Amino acid sequence: NAGVMQNPRHLVRRRGQEARLRCSPMKGHSHVYWYRQLPEEGLKFMVYLQKENIIDESGMPKERFSAEFPKEGPSILRIQQVVRGDSAAYFCASSPRLLQGNTGELFFGEGSRLTVL
Amino acid sequence: KNEVEQSPQNLTAQEGEFITINCSYSVGISALHWLQQHPGGGIVSLFMLSSGKKKHGRLIATINIQEKHSSLHITASHPRDSAVYICAVGRNQFYFGTGTSLTVIP
Numbered sequence: 306n307a308g309v310m311q312n313p314r315h316l317v318r319r320r321g322q323e324a325r326l327r328c329s330p331m332k333g334h335s336h337v338y339w340y341r342q343l344p345e346e347g348l349k350f351m352v353y354l355q356k357e358n359i360i361d362e363s364g365m366p367k368e369r370f371s372a373e374f375p376k377e378g379p380s381i382l383r384i385q386q387v388v389r390g391d392s393a394a395y396f397c398a399s400s401p402r403l404l405q406g407n408t409g410e411l412f413f414g415e416g417s418r419l420t421v422l
Numbered sequence: 423k424n425e426v427e428q429s430p431q432n433l434t435a436q437e438g439e440f441i442t443i444n445c446s447y448s449v450g451i452s453a454l455h456w457l458q459q460h461p462g463g464g465i466v467s468l469f470m471l472s473s474g475k476k477k478h479g480r481l482i483a484t485i486n487i488q489e490k491h492s493s494l495h496i497t498a499s500h501p502r503d504s505a506v507y508i509c510a511v512g513r514n515q516f517y518f519g520t521g522t523s524l525t526v527i528p
Contacts, residue, residue, distance in 0.1 A: 348518040413465040
């Protein structure tokens with residue numbers, strides 16, 4: 306049973322290019338979360354998605370960033386016209402259900418490290 | 423003020439010592455997570471809890487909802503416990519502490 310799979314693990318882009326990061330949740334998980342970890346900073350929430358729905362995108366920058374989780378296939382975090390400040394580690398996590406109470410499981414991917422030259 | 427405060431920021435311990443990492447938060451939560459991040463970046467969820475106490479091997483996590491405080495304890499620490507431990511709280515949106523960097527010396 307594969308864990309949360311993220312790819313690419315490392316991505317280098319020049320300023321102005323597009324970056325696409327993919328996240329395949331664990332089998333049976335319908336909830337996906339994206340987080341960003343800037344160099345020397347803590348993790349920050351970006352977006353929470355369920356299949357075909359964006360539930361909470363309050364942590365997403367208003368411009369250039371978008372996320373989707375289609376009915377089939379992985380969740381995609383897309384960054385258009387990247388800038389140097391987008392260089393960070395982007396982590397995806399998945400859970401089988403809404404996380405609440407004392408039960409629930411959250412599994413993280415290994416992260417995708419984006420470097421913008 | 424951050425929504426989630428962790429202490430200490432850095433911690434060095436001798437192998438075998440009992441370790442406590444603290445987390446205080448100011449937001450409403452439905453769950454609190456303790457995460458472990460190793461050098462090179464992979465993140466593992468150690469615990470999720472919203473009340474009481476959980477134990478897994480040498481790790482124990484407690485939470486006091488009234489005081490908005492949680493602690494992570496490591497008994498009989500080992501060098502392989504060296505990592506950054508992160509507290510995260512929230513509902514759908516999670517707020518993260520800045521982490522506690524733990525080094526356990528043999």
